[in-house]
Amino acid sequence: MAAQSAPKVVLKSTTKMSLNERFTNMLKNKQPMPVNIRASMQQQQQLASARNRRLAQQMENRPSVQAALKLKQVKSGTSGDMYSGKMEHIGL
DSSP: OOOOOOOOOOOOOSOSSOHHHHHHHHHHTOOOOOSOHHHHHHHHHHHHHHHHHHHHHHHHHSHHHHHHHHHHHHHHHHHSOTTHHHHHHHTO
């Protein structure tokens, strides 16, 4: 049996522009970066801070979070000074 070779597939170019020309044109038409990047970053940080404050306020208003905060206050209030109750008890 003789080895059969696959016929060559020839694709005709579907565009008249080379890749180099295409990428060169893309670079030429590229939008310029903002001149004042620091101001843009500062504006994004302020927006993120506002969103974080709003989220923190929403979390604080949740009943489960309020209950956890009250529980923490109760625990820290009684265990904060282990001698305070004893001193009041003996009249000091």
